[in-house]
Amino acid sequence: MDTRPIGVYDSGVGGLTGLRALMRLLPGEDFVYFSDSGRMPYGPRPIAELRRIAVQDMDFLARFDVKAILAACGTISSAAREEIAAYPIPAFGVLTPALDAMAAVPGEGPLAILATAASIASGAFTGALREKCGGAREIVGLACPEFAPTIEAGHIRADDPVVRDCVARALEPVRGRKFDAVLLGCTHYGFIEDAIRAYLGADVPLLSAAACGAKALRDYLVQNDLTGGERCARRFFVSGDVPAFERFAEPCLQIGPVHAEQAPVMEL
């Protein structure tokens, strides 16, 4: 048993999809969430920068004596696999559990991955999934650079024309195509899954990398007898706009008022 908090981080509100999944899987645990929105977006950044950011963000959370960390960010998870694996506190990304879930999708039809420009360019998602599937099925990777900044600006409703247009622009290359499953490889994308489904077809199975990562972290804590938080205490730190984060997080988490604390913008 370990009553210390669990740390979760992302470039912004996207990681709240991971936090929300963790709160359902591990009710009672304490959490410290870090939204690095002062440096968002991570998606267009070079890999070397993302690796440094990953360590800085984990160092920030380590100050709160967290027992484990979820990098609730597909971009960091794909760029900084080694940094996450080598971190002195048990740390997990969303990449491997998401790819395992995709590789387990039955059928022989094509699979698609939607993610940030860095995640797609690195090939970490698409290349690794192709290998896992043994070249047996088509893997389509699509960078959606507009999604995360649009969501961060508060546009998430499927009937919001800003969301509809942004989804239509990004998914135009796969218009009319049928996939056995589509991975939301960026944790922000869960907030616009209705709009994505409306474009790709109501029956398309959408897998959430954030939820896959949350399950992997829960399994690790359970297997190692490290669960045990009881206070449901949550702290939120934001390196960007604190009120904007609070406005977004409150309806998303449904835990009452969210009070976030200002964090510094760390220098690279």
Ligand code: DGL
């Ligand atoms: N939420 C992030 C991800 O999962 C990063 C979005 C961004 O900052 O570009 O990739």
